[in-house]
Amino acid sequence: MELLFSQTREYAEERDQRDELRSYRREFYIPEGVLYMDGNSLGLLSKRAVMHMVEAWKQFGIDGWTEGDKPWFYLAEQLGGQMAPLVGAKPHEVVAAGSTTTNLHQLLATFYRPCGNRTKIVANELDFPTDIYAIKSIIRLKGLDPEQNLIRIKSEDGRYLREEEIISAMTEEVALVLLPTVLYRSGQLLNVKQLTEAAREKGVLIGFDACHSIGAVLHQFHAWQVDFAVWCTYKYLNSGPGGVAGLYVHEKHHSHSPGLAGWFGSRKDRQFDMDHTFEPAGSAGAYQTGTPHILSMAPLSGSLEMFAEAGMERIRKKSLVLTEYLMQLIRVRLDGMGFTIGNPVEEERRGGHVALEHVEAVRIAKALKAEKVIPDFRSPNVIRLAPVALYTSFADVWDVVDRLKRIMEERTYERFQQERGVVA
Ligand SMILES: Cc1ncc(COP(=O)(O)O)c(C=O)c1O
Ligand SMILES: Nc1c(O)cccc1C(=O)C[C@H](N)C(=O)O
The missing domain is CATH 3.40.640.10 (Type I PLP-dependent aspartate aminotransferase-like (Major domain))
Structure with a gap:
């Protein structure tokens, strides 16, 4: 497998420093300590012009x-x-x-x-x-x-x-x-x-x-x-x-x-x-x-x-890099843990989110929420993760995969019920 990105968290931080859209993150209300990966369902509140x-x-x-x-x-x-x-x-x-x-x-x-x-x-x-x-x-x-x-x-x-x-x-x-x-x-x-x-x-x-x-x-x-x-x-x-x-x-x-x-x-x-x-x-x-x-x-x-x-060209470019980075971290760090990437990998066929499939998807999604990672679950087996160009950092993406790895290694998802919530 050809690796486009280095695997360390320092690398993620360094990518954030180089990110020309990084200033927009400050424009959003991001709940304290939360890794918000559900902008494909409900985006975050921005600070501009709200009132x-x-x-x-x-x-x-x-x-x-x-x-x-x-x-x-x-x-x-x-x-x-x-x-x-x-x-x-x-x-x-x-x-x-x-x-x-x-x-x-x-x-x-x-x-x-x-x-x-x-x-x-x-x-x-x-x-x-x-x-x-x-x-x-x-x-x-x-x-x-x-x-x-x-x-x-x-x-x-x-x-x-x-x-x-x-x-x-x-x-x-x-x-x-x-x-x-x-x-x-x-x-x-x-x-x-x-x-x-x-x-x-x-x-x-x-x-x-x-x-x-x-x-x-x-x-x-x-x-x-x-x-x-x-x-x-x-x-x-x-x-x-x-x-x-x-x-x-x-x-x-x-x-x-x-x-x-x-x-x-x-x-x-x-x-x-x-x-x-x-x-x-x-x-x-x-x-x-x-x-x-x-x-x-x-x-x-x-x-x-x-x-x-910011311009849509730059937004799309960053979104593609973030989803590519997320997919690579999943492939490398979650290898052998039963995950399948269920979205197209080619840039011209890929939207803004990654569809991660797993037989235990519903419980893993709940375990992620307990770890302050907000994904969503789509029946029967998909965890959707959307790194959003305007407010998701490379470090966020790294942390999401890190928490996912821990959940799988410690099998903490087994503590949760195998049924979806009323709003999944
Ligand atoms: C493809 C698609 N169409 C429509 C909707 C929803 O439409 P509405 O905003 O009218 O509830 C959604 C999400 O809720 C959607 O993903
Ligand atoms: N529109 C939604 C709602 O009113 C409540 C919860 C979620 C939604 C969503 O947007 C779901 C979303 N369109 C989806 O792709 O599944």
């Missing part, structure tokens, strides 16, 4: 909609513009709105237009459940049967999907393809460009759930002509639990009326005309529905400033 919207509410009351340095009336579009570089979109193609699930419903209602023989939606059997629930609902709402019209691409090994297989499912019966950019369990990064090109050639619309790539992997949605995408912002973008989500719609579709119309999707200058004829905004803003969740946008606003400063 901003509350202050504006205190100071301006209703006038906060138009006063202050971040008037609420334009905030969803402003945050959209700040998220656009993270997915390679134009500013007016992105807006902060709703939740991933409500945005999925919105964009499925907009883009799923079964016609003649083209009635099917392609998804996959490894999908996050909410995506499948949303797809089945829209198929039913169109008066069709999900059993007949939802194609779930199979995975040979329960970890990964093959792009060729997805592409060959894009037949003339398919109206729409909805895929994750990065699979939530194995962390496989799909080839978004290749899939989008294939969909375009075959006359099929394609959308992505980018929950597990936003803020960790840079995309080029506009240039690749991805039709639409959704994502949450509480993972790598640190917006907090239930923080407002994001959506992207390619500008070529901006003339489509939203499937679910609401007054905040109106042209801004006409919204307060209060007319009963809806005039959608000529931007991704049209796919908003009701009043934006202003207070839950405050942490996002602060966090996105850091993304702009």
Whole structure:
């Protein structure tokens, strides 16, 4: 095995000294003594701008909609513009709105237009459940049967999907393809460009759930002509639990009326005309529905400033180095302890987290928590570990593997019950 990194803790500390993003760690509230490796589920709170919207509410009351340095009336579009570089979109193609699930419903209602023989939606059997629930609902709402019209691409090994297989499912019966950019369990990064090109050639619309790539992997949605995408912002973008989500719609579709119309999707200058004829905004803003969740946008606003400063290229580069380092330490220091790396190892197929498989995963995850390491567990056998570019250090990664080694050597995981928690 070729070793890219030295094995000592001193080496980790030295890498931290050389890390050009190291100053951002101080910008986050990291619980004392904790090794937080769950930024792929819930990112940490950042210190910037957290109280901003509350202050504006205190100071301006209703006038906060138009006063202050971040008037609420334009905030969803402003945050959209700040998220656009993270997915390679134009500013007016992105807006902060709703939740991933409500945005999925919105964009499925907009883009799923079964016609003649083209009635099917392609998804996959490894999908996050909410995506499948949303797809089945829209198929039913169109008066069709999900059993007949939802194609779930199979995975040979329960970890990964093959792009060729997805592409060959894009037949003339398919109206729409909805895929994750990065699979939530194995962390496989799909080839978004290749899939989008294939969909375009075959006359099929394609959308992505980018929950597990936003803020960790840079995309080029506009240039690749991805039709639409959704994502949450509480993972790598640190917006907090239930923080407002994001959506992207390619500008070529901006003339489509939203499937679910609401007054905040109106042209801004006409919204307060209060007319009963809806005039959608000529931007991704049209796919908003009701009043934006202003207070839950405050942490996002602060966090996105850091993304702009640090830049997605540097963030992705550091994330790849950290996951590579973590995988190497696992291979070398946990050798013979029953672990399998269940994520793709190639950089172009790897997302932001490492999926560590073990038959005792559920108990090991609990033992890690008792040792102040925060991973998460995904049934049946995966421990997900996400070293996050903005706040995880090389020393953290070293310490995580060190604690894991001790847990295995001392078999402390045997003290825990073999069942997952209610929120795993
Ligand atoms: C791929 C994916 N889609 C959707 C969601 C959740 O959607 P929502 O934020 O609407 O709960 C998650 C995580 O919870 C996810 O991992
Ligand atoms: N959205 C979550 C929640 O409301 C509670 C606990 C965890 C989550 C998550 O984000 C889970 C996550 N999307 C996953 O990949 O499993």
